[in-house]
Amino acid sequence: MEMPNRSKLSTNWSLDPSCVFLNHGSFGATPIFVQEEQNRWRRVVENEPVKFYEDLAPELMLESRKAIAKMIGCDADDLALIENATTGVNTIIRSLEFNQGDEIIVPDHAYQACRNAIDYVAKRWGVIVKTCKIPFPIKNKDIAVDAIMSKVTNKTVLVMIDTVTSPTGLKMPFEKIVKKLESKGINVLLDAAHGIGMVDLNLDEMGASFTTSNCHKWLCAPKGSAFLHVRKDLQHKIHPLTISHGMTFPLENTTRFRHEFDWTGTRDITPHCTLPATIEGIANLIEGGWPEIMKMNHKLAIKGRDIICKRLGIEKPCPDEMIACIATLPLPGNVSGGIPLHESDPLHKLLQEKYNIQIPVWSWESPKGRFIRISAQLYNSEEEYHYLAEALATELEF
Ligand SMILES: Cc1ncc(COP(=O)(O)O)c(C=O)c1O
Structure with a gap:
């Protein structure tokens, strides 16, 4: 052939x-100009590491958050730049506090790594994880909505759903599911690993409690670039997996959420530095x-x-x-x-x-x-x- x-x-x-x-879906693939942009940032870091982390990084990360926020309809202050969607899911589930007997719903099409994180935390708190079966093949999207809603009880506190499921590649009617659940006071954790750059996202309008998305998949950004969005009213409950200086920094004119997520120890933020250029450069490939x-x-x-x-x-x-x-x-x-x-x-x-x-x-x-x-x-x-x-x-x- x-x-x-x-x-x-x-x-x-x-x-x-x-x-x-x-198989772009597994890890994405990064264009050459984005790789070069990351290399450029690597050189900036190593040119003067102290200046980079102490003087330049806060402004650079703000610019990156702004570029993402513009694309997905949210406030840049509600975003944390993290490494990947697994980290996003872990951050939420390991921050939240539960009562024994609370219920979390997870569809059977969920990504196993994220399901594992939920099971791990649920066991510690005595929380029941209810698996919601979604048929595949599936005839229409309402079947998915009904399958999830039918599992809801007055003990349900959290539901994790996907924008697009990993094993079955289904674009879920996630906006509708989020609206239905959040209007009942149930927190939704939206696993949008296949999210930014693949499907329209308008986070403020949608109103999910928590959303995490990979930038290295459909945005084609370098590996290790992702974000976590936490709705303002919930930010006081969420802390990074790595507790660092941000916990005790004087607040001044910012929030504890910002302080905690803006510094989680020395790490490679060059993937995040590329985000404004990645978003603009790829957009320019196509009219x-x-x-x-x-x-x-x-x-x-x-x-x-x-x-x-x-x-x-x-x-x-x-x-x-x-x-x-x-x-x-x-x-x-x-x-x-x-x-x-x-x-x-x-x-x-x-x-x-x-x-x-x-x-x-x-x-x-x-x-x-x-x-x-x-x-x-x-x-x-x-x-x-x-x-x-x-x-x-x-x-x-x-
Ligand atoms: C639906 C879903 N959630 C989470 C992930 C995890 O992404 P990462 O390995 O970048 O954390 C994936 C990866 O393919 C995924 O498809």
């Missing part, structure tokens, strides 16, 4: 040209900027999914409106799955070694089966999904 071409925009990335890279980029990626994910479904005779497991820029598909044929999540599926290795395709393959319980998840980013092209479809057809003997 002939290797497919990437899109014209792919020259902005340094991805291995021999690889058909269809229409970020709204158009999200639309393009969404359209390509739908197209890619159509190509694979048609070639392999797979029924689409959810309506188009329930995907954003990633899509999960059940593999056809006699592929019953059953490989534990922490073990690599041999098909993943085979696609990588024989076809140079990078794509996640894993097993899932409900329904039992084996799944792949495609991603669509500016550097991808339709040809790549055709190539994947042919490779799968050959290996699955279709």
Whole structure:
């Protein structure tokens, strides 16, 4: 089979040209100009480390928070710059105080690392974690809303939901779920790991208690850049995982939340320094900027999914409106799955070694089966999904 071409925009990335890279969803991929911008900041740090951390960093971090806030409709003062979404979820769940018998709801499509954090904390407080089953395949988004709301009781204090689920690639009706839960006084922790740069976010309007999102996925920022948004009325309850000077700094004209999150010890903040240039630089790749980029990626994910479904005779497991820029598909044929999540599926290795395709393959319980998840980013092209479809057809003997 002939290797497919990437899109014209792919020259902005340094991805291995021999690889058909269809897994932006796991760790993102950073354009060359963003890598260079980070290198520039690394040199600024090492040029004069004391000046950087003591004089420049506070202003730089403010500029980065402002750039994010503008994109997602919130106050820059309500944002903390952190390393990743797992840290965001841990920060919230390990800060909150619970009563024995309180209930937390988590859908079964939640990212396992975040679920683990909730289970860990729940056990310590005697909190009950209720798993909400969301069907997959799923016919419409109201099914997800109803599934979550049906688990709510007067003991429910917190619900963790995703913007876009990791194993099933479902764009959840998260705004609607947030409104319904928050209006009942239930705190929502929105896991928007697949959030900024992938789906529209308007945090102040949405009103979720807590939101965390990775910038290194769909914003294409360097690895280790993410944010946590905490609604103003809850900020006094939330502390960073690392307690540092901020706990006792004189308040002056700021908040304890700002002090605590603005300094959590010496760390590499060069990924965060790049955020204003990343947001602007990627927007400039396409006329229409970020709204158009999200639309393009969404359209390509739908197209890619159509190509694979048609070639392999797979029924689409959810309506188009329930995907954003990633899509999960059940593999056809006699592929019953059953490989534990922490073990690599041999098909993943085979696609990588024989076809140079990078794509996640894993097993899932409900329904039992084996799944792949495609991603669509500016550097991808339709040809790549055709190539994947042919490779799968050959290996699955279709
Ligand atoms: C839904 C979801 N939540 C959380 C995470 C964790 O992200 P990170 O490893 O950057 O903390 C991921 C990563 O893929 C994810 O898909």
